[in-house]
Amino acid sequence: MLGLCIAVLTVVVLGAVCFAVPPAEGLGELVRIAFLHIPAAWVSVIAFFMSAWWAASYLRKGEIRDDARSFSSARLGFIFTLLAAVSGAVFSKLTWGAYWNWDPRQTTILVLLLIYGAYLTLRSAMEEHARRARVSAVYSLFSFLTVPFLVFIVPRLYFSLHPTPVLNGSGSVDMEPVMLLTLFAAVADATLIYVWLLLKSSRKEEKI
Amino acid sequence: MRPSTFQSIKLVLRKEITTGLRFRAAWAAMLMFSFTSLVCISFALAGTAAEPKLLAALLWVLLFFSSLAGSDRVFSDEEADGTLMALRVYAPSQAVLFGKLLYEFFVLTVITVFLLPLFIVLLGAETKEMLLLLCTVGAGLWGISAAGTLLSALIVGAGVRSGLFSVLMLPVILPVFIPAIRLTEAAFGGTVVSLNFLGGILLYDMILSVGASILFDYIWYAE
Numbered sequence: 001m002l003g004l005c006i007a008v009l010t011v012v013v014l015g016a017v018c019f020a021v022p023p024a025e026g027l028g029e030l031v032r033i034a035f036l037h038i039p040a041a042w043v044s045v046i047a048f049f050m051s052a053w054w055a056a057s058y059l060r061k062g063e064i065r066d067d068a069r070s071f072s073s074a075r076l077g078f079i080f081t082l083l084a085a086v087s088g089a090v091f092s093k094l095t096w097g098a099y100w101n102w103d104p105r106q107t108t109i110l111v112l113l114l115i116y117g118a119y120l121t122l123r124s125a126m127e128e129h130a131r132r133a134r135v136s137a138v139y140s141l142f143s144f145l146t147v148p149f150l151v152f153i154v155p156r157l158y159f160s161l162h163p164t165p166v167l168n169g170s171g172s173v174d175m176e177p178v179m180l181l182t183l184f185a186a187v188a189d190a191t192l193i194y195v196w197l198l199l200k201s202s203r204k205e206e207k208i
Numbered sequence: 209m210r211p212s213t214f215q216s217i218k219l220v221l222r223k224e225i226t227t228g229l230r231f232r233a234a235w236a237a238m239l240m241f242s243f244t245s246l247v248c249i250s251f252a253l254a255g256t257a258a259e260p261k262l263l264a265a266l267l268w269v270l271l272f273f274s275s276l277a278g279s280d281r282v283f284s285d286e287e288a289d290g291t292l293m294a295l296r297v298y299a300p301s302q303a304v305l306f307g308k309l310l311y312e313f314f315v316l317t318v319i320t321v322f323l324l325p326l327f328i329v330l331l332g333a334e335t336k337e338m339l340l341l342l343c344t345v346g347a348g349l350w351g352i353s354a355a356g357t358l359l360s361a362l363i364v365g366a367g368v369r370s371g372l373f374s375v376l377m378l379p380v381i382l383p384v385f386i387p388a389i390r391l392t393e394a395a396f397g398g399t400v401v402s403l404n405f406l407g408g409i410l411l412y413d414m415i416l417s418v419g420a421s422i423l424f425d426y427i428w429y430a431e
Contacts (some may be wrong), residue, residue, distance in 0.1 A: 059426050111379055111382055114378060114379040115379040115380075117375070118376045118378070121372060121375050122362065122363075122372065125369075125372055126365065126366055130430070134427065134430050135362050135365075136329060137426070138358075138361060138362060138423045138426055138427055139359075139376065141419070141421055142359075142380060142419055142420070143295075143359060143379055145380070145416060145419045146379065146380065146382065147406075148412075149382070149412060150384035154386075
């Protein structure tokens, strides 16, 4: 049932992105990339938080289900982070003339990619199940300590060309209603895809 | 009578220094690794005057890779010698962590004392703010030691160890690395930078140390 809802929502979002969303001022047709990029970036951050949450839960209770969820969330987070990084780089090349500019948000997504990559590498290097779960949970939480740096320090270190967020500094929404609605639908769709894949993947992991 | 945690840390540190000094070949390898890397960079630049920004980045890359040459063995040597269980029985977990962390800091300090003057001489780095450079290096090394000690405990029992430590280390240590490069650049006469960055590194060092302290028990008492 969830799969069917996601399929319908995905078709609606794709239709809206291709046919309903008007070209944006200054960005033209390139604005359509944002409807893939923003939801992917959103899910990559959510997946990181959830992976750390379930890692903490595993260390507290020792239930294998929490380890399976933490791992599945990290694996999906890695894929969504890759999507966000690639779509961001393409957008960057087409608008700013270079794939990589060390923009604060690009830096954040790169650090996230490194953390996910390191976590998955560590897991693959551990053969014994219980130790693998424990060690991965510890690394997941230890790498979570970088969050204050990514949120507070990185934006002060690098100059940003990144477009302002949907909700800008003055608290107002600077976007056409149809774009905003499509963006919310795309974010909801990506989040549901993440939840659906997470449930499927973690059930499979629990059985292994 | 059981010794206090502080006394236990001192005992673990003394044990680390005693066993560490016995393996002169390991010290020679670490120092030669950092020297060889430095000479490589010096050859590549071939006397070209490097900008403070480049010099700062090169110094931290050197320190990072030099630290990797020794840090990954903090616990795996114990595992190879079969002394992990004895340490687990006779010493409290926090004493093991902080004793090894202090030893790691000591090793990195020795490497830096060896490397930094050679770096300044071979690459012609003119140091305008020596105190800032020393404070930055000290703060950076503490962060590397804290992260390195916990991560070294994590990779005990890993099937593949080669390269794994650096893969795990880099994302965690980036919050130390990036501001440290900015501060080092300022110390080499580059752009003026806020001292808040140094405060930021020290704060992150504390976060890493506390985080390592909390998480270490989950690894140490796992078996």
